[in-house]
Amino acid sequence: MKTYRIATIPGDGIGKEVVPAGRQVLEALAATGAGFSFEFEDFGWGGDWFRAHGEMMPANGLDALRGKDAILFGSAGDPHIPDHVTLWGLRLKICQGFDQYANVRPTRILPGIDGPLKRCKADDLNWVIVRENSEGEYSGVGGRVHQGHPIEAATDVSIMTRTGVERILRFAFKLAQSRPRKQLTVITKSNAQRHAMVMWDEIAVQVSRDFPDVTWDKELVDAATARMVNKPATLDTIVATNLHADILSDLAAALAGSLGIAPTGNIDPERRYPSMFEPIHGSAFDIMGKGLANPVGTFWSVVMLLEHLGEHAAAARVMQAIEAVTADPSLHTRDLGGTATTAQVTAAVCARLAATASDRRAA
Numbered sequence: 001m002k003t004y005r006i007a008t009i010p011g012d013g014i015g016k017e018v019v020p021a022g023r024q025v026l027e028a029l030a031a032t033g034a035g036f037s038f039e040f041e042d043f044g045w046g047g048d049w050f051r052a053h054g055e056m057m058p059a060n061g062l063d064a065l066r067g068k069d070a071i072l073f074g075s076a077g078d079p080h081i082p083d084h085v086t087l088w089g090l091r092l093k094i095c096q097g098f099d100q101y102a103n104v105r106p107t108r109i110l111p112g113i114d115g116p117l118k119r120c121k122a123d124d125l126n127w128v129i130v131r132e133n134s135e136g137e138y139s140g141v142g143g144r145v146h147q148g149h150p151i152e153a154a155t156d157v158s159i160m161t162r163t164g165v166e167r168i169l170r171f172a173f174k175l176a177q178s179r180p181r182k183q184l185t186v187i188t189k190s191n192a193q194r195h196a197m198v199m200w201d202e203i204a205v206q207v208s209r210d211f212p213d214v215t216w217d218k219e220l221v222d223a224a225t226a227r228m229v230n231k232p233a234t235l236d237t238i239v240a241t242n243l244h245a246d247i248l249s250d251l252a253a254a255l256a257g258s259l260g261i262a263p264t265g266n267i268d269p270e271r272r273y274p275s276m277f278e279p280i281h282g283s284a285f286d287i288m289g290k291g292l293a294n295p296v297g298t299f300w301s302v303v304m305l306l307e308h309l310g311e312h313a314a315a316a317r318v319m320q321a322i323e324a325v326t327a328d329p330s331l332h333t334r335d336l337g338g339t340a341t342t343a344q345v346t347a348a349v350c351a352r353l354a355a356t357a358s359d360r361r362a363a
């Protein structure tokens, strides 16, 4: 029987609640005849590690992750440590260290969940946002001079390379091609950002020639926000820069009902390194430690993890279990207007997996 080696990194805040819940779902899946097993290793990196060791993860931390089949991540962000320290010291160190350059963010309205768009039918909102995850606005290049003085100047330099832009556009065209509508929207801000974004548009035209069966269009990022709200059915696969897609995907999650249900994969498409799966939300300081976190975003990330491992039947089983649970309003957490706890939702998904396993045995 195949054994997958999975690293779990809960990190901070509600990451410490939702990642153990995600692991429970994977364990329930393996226990119900999935035909494979997991070997987990848990890494206690994050704010607590920083207080003890002065860094968010050990200097050789990537070496400990290198041999894993996948990583399940929670959140980096601690109320007592500046956000740029926690983010760059942990999550971005892994994403950039393992060149996980494609960040894939599916969004759709799950059964039983009401989005804020009253005119939108569930089928009208079914998107995958592809986020460039290795450079651009989050290149980390820049600095401050004359700090604290009136003449202080500061820069965050957005670096886009032809190689980096071409590989993410190629990935997005390929993903669009694999979906039923074969449709891609390329989002830029090439009217105002007249260098890198113009290059992005040019490369999109070049890459599109290799995908004649994909219908594609361009949209400026500000107009794209309005289109997401007013005409959601006109979008399918979307590709955008690191910063633009970061913002658009929180909007997408909110339109689909809650930040708490949205998943993501930080993917190395060339499979040189392990890929990392996580809910798109952060540490949620306002609800941490209270058992109120919605674990659905983590469970959906587990589905993406299973798909990445090639376990498509198991992935479909977990997705069906999630949808059966969201369809029941008594199992909605507070962000969805309900009263269920993280533990209750987790138990319900695990029970559903057990039930479908006995159905399969009976069949």
Ligand code: NAD
Pocket (backbone or CB within 6 Å): 014, 074, 075, 076, 077, 078, 083, 086, 087, 091, 259, 260, 261, 278, 280, 281, 282, 283, 284, 285, 286, 287, 292, 293, 294, 295, 297, 333, 335
């Ligand atoms: P956040 O996602 O943590 O929270 C935003 C709002 O959404 C809060 O009101 C929160 O309660 C709610 N929310 C988020 N996830 C939820 C869930 N699963 N269930 C129910 N409600 C949920 O964003 P923020 O407040 O901007 O950031 C808090 C910290 O998290 C910061 O330190 C930030 O840097 C960090 N962060 C980390 C990541 C990451 O590691 N990938 C992503 C985003 C934010």
Ligand code: K
Pocket (backbone or CB within 6 Å): 073, 074, 075, 076, 278, 279, 280, 281, 282
């Ligand atoms: K996260």
Ligand code: MN
Pocket (backbone or CB within 6 Å): 246, 247, 250, 280
């Ligand atoms: Mn974000």
